Amino acid sequence: MARKRGILDIIQVPSMGSKDIVRRVPEEGMGDLRLGSQLIVGPGQAAIFVRDGKALDAFDSGRHTITTANLPLLGKLIGAPFGGETPFKAEVYFVNMTEFAQMKWGTRNPVPIRHPGIGVGASLIIGNGIFRMKVADPQLFVGEFAARQGLYTTDEIHDTLRAYVVSALKDVVGELGLQGKSAFDLPAMIDEVGAAVEAKVKDEFDSMGLRLIDFKVEDLNPKEESAETLAKMGLIDMGELQKYQFAMSMRDMAQQEGTGGGAMGLGAGAGMGMGMAQQMAQQMQQAQQPPQAAPAAATMACPKCGHQNPVGAKFCGNCGEKIEAAAGGFCSNCGAQLKPGSKFCSECGQKVG
Numbered sequence: 001m002a003r004k005r006g007i008l009d010i011i012q013v014p015s016m017g018s019k020d021i022v023r024r025v026p027e028e029g030m031g032d033l034r035l036g037s038q039l040i041v042g043p044g045q046a047a048i049f050v051r052d053g054k055a056l057d058a059f060d061s062g063r064h065t066i067t068t069a070n071l072p073l074l075g076k077l078i079g080a081p082f083g084g085e086t087p088f089k090a091e092v093y094f095v096n097m098t099e100f101a102q103m104k105w106g107t108r109n110p111v112p113i114r115h116p117g118i119g120v121g122a123s124l125i126i127g128n129g130i131f132r133m134k135v136a137d138p139q140l141f142v143g144e145f146a147a148r149q150g151l152y153t154t155d156e157i158h159d160t161l162r163a164y165v166v167s168a169l170k171d172v173v174g175e176l177g178l179q180g181k182s183a184f185d186l187p188a189m190i191d192e193v194g195a196a197v198e199a200k201v202k203d204e205f206d207s208m209g210l211r212l213i214d215f216k217v218e219d220l221n222p223k224e225e226s227a228e229t230l231a232k233m234g235l236i237d238m239g240e241l242q243k244y245q246f247a248m249s250m251r252d253m254a255q256q257e258g259t260g261g262g263a264m265g266l267g268a269g270a271g272m273g274m275g276m277a278q279q280m281a282q283q284m285q286q287a288q289q290p291p292q293a294a295p296a297a298a299t300m301a302c303p304k305c306g307h308q309n310p311v312g313a314k315f316c317g318n319c320g321e322k323i324e325a326a327a328g329g330f331c332s333n334c335g336a337q338l339k340p341g342s343k344f345c346s347e348c349g350q351k352v353g
Contacts, residue, residue, distance in 0.1 A: 007032045007033065007034055007037075007087050008025070008026070008031050008032060008033050008037060009034075009036075009037050009038065010037070010038045010040065011025055011031075011033070011037060011038065011039045011040070011047075011092050012025075012039070012040035012041075012042070012094075013025065013042070013045070013094040014042065015042070016042075016045070016094065016096045017153075018100075018101060019100070019153045019154045019155060020096055020152065020153055021095065021096055021100075021135065021141075021146070021152060021153060021154060021157065022093050022094065022095055022096070022141075022142065022146045022152045023093070023094045023152070024091060024092070024093055024094075024146075024152070025091070025092045025093075025094065026091070030051075030089040030090065030091060031089065031090060031091060031092065032087040032088075032089060033066065033087060033088055033089070033090055033092075034066075034087045034088065035066055035067055035068065036065060036066065036067075037065075037066045038063065038064070038065060038066075039059060039063070039064040039065075039066055039092070040063050040064075041059050041060065041061045041062055041063075041064070041094070042061060042094075043061050044061070044096065044097050044098045045061055045094050045095065045096065045097060046058060046059065046060060046061070046094070046095045046097055046135075046138040047059040047092055047093070047094050047095070048092070048093045048095060048138055048139055048142040048143075049071065049073075049074050049090050049091070049092055050090065050091045050092070050093055050142060050143075050147045051074060051089070051090045051091070053143075053147050053148055054143060054147075055093075055139045055140075055142040055143030055147060056071075056073040056074045057070065057071050057072065057073050057074050058138060058139045074088075074090060091147070093138075093142045093146055093147065095135055095138035095141065095142060095146075096135065097134065097135055097138065098134065099132060099133075099134040099213060100132060100133055100134060100154055101132070102130045102131070102132050102214075103130065103131055103132065103133070103154060103158060103161065104128065104129070104130055105128065105129055105130070105131065105161070105162045105165045105166070106126075106127070106128035106129075106162070107125070107126050107127050107128070107166055107169070108166075110124035110125060110126050110223040111124065111125045111126075111127070111166070111169060111170050111173050112124055112125070112173075113125050113173045113174070113176070113177045113181075113182070113183050113186070124222065124223040125173060125183055125186065125220060125221070125222060125223065126219075126220075126221060126222075126223045127169060127217055127219060127220040127221075128217075128218055128219050129165075129194070129215070129216045129217040129218040129219070130214075130215075130216050130218065131161075131165070131201075131212060131213070131214060131215040131216065132213040132214045133161070133205060133210050133211060133212055133213055134210070134211050134213065135209060135210060135211075136206075136209060136210060136211035137209035138209065139209070140208070140209030141208060141209030141210065142209075144207075144208060144209065145157070145208060145209075161205075161210075164201050164204040164205070165197065165201055165215075168197045168200035168201045168204075169193075169197050169217075171200060172193055172196040172197050172200065173186070173193070175196075176189070176193070183221075183222045184222075186220045186221075187220055187221060189220075190217050190218075190219075190220055191217075193217055193220060194215060194216055194217035197215070197217065198212065198215040201215065299311060300313070300323070300331075300336070300337070301337075302316035302318060302319060302321050302323060303321065303323065303337075304316065304319055304321040305318050305319040305321065307319065309323060311331070311332055311333065311334070331345035331347065331348060331350050331352070332350065333345060333348050333350035334347050334348040334350065336348070338352060
């Protein structure tokens, strides 16, 4: 990393690990540097000089000789000239500028979503996915996070990034709930939800000097364990949730079977499962609509008093007149009076038996 001596004549980090975002020289405390020291910045690296927690001068990859000309900000802070062999104190942060491997995110605590208009008050959503990122502005990242908070690896910064993602997911799910979307709609909207979350998270990453790459939501479903709690609170209909879960299990089964049959089988299986889920949601909406009044039963008028009797009645319920005695009788389907000798009803076309 550097020669083991009082003054750092050569400052470098020959290689960085796959999870290393930043490496600091020296690892602890302030380093003694002098004008004429050699700064070697490897490919895919940037070097940032820091003093008193402030990110000052930046260097791209290459070999640099430290002079007052290429340390203008640090020189102003300390006082120039440094003077030949006279050391000055500073830290150097080497930043990994390459793209990092996929990082996972997930909801440690479920996200609530309300269900207006379909009879299910609320659900708790769990989700997970992946993203990739890289450092876009090394000076901003070092000054705001690395130098002040000691975030040097992807493991150390993972929780911070995950918190940004989950916060954005809560906002998006809440907005969809206000638009009348429910937990049962979300699995079919994964791409739409992912794009909305990515747009919100991008600004947070930018503020850290990072660039968000390839963000995805891989799963988004009601949380099974929470359903019983919500049911006890009267916020969710367990019967409808079970229907939904059945549809999802059918989707998963179809996906597993489709794996052996190539992309066509997989697409058909997923489509069938999602179709069932959407059908369940439609059934839930229909179930909440007020029942339609059943069509009135066909009746026929008594030939004597005109009282409406059910089709097929042999006697009038009002006066006791024998209805069959009426000339031509009545249609057994619609109750219309038949003309003598009719083979079909002139009103509905029913064959006269």
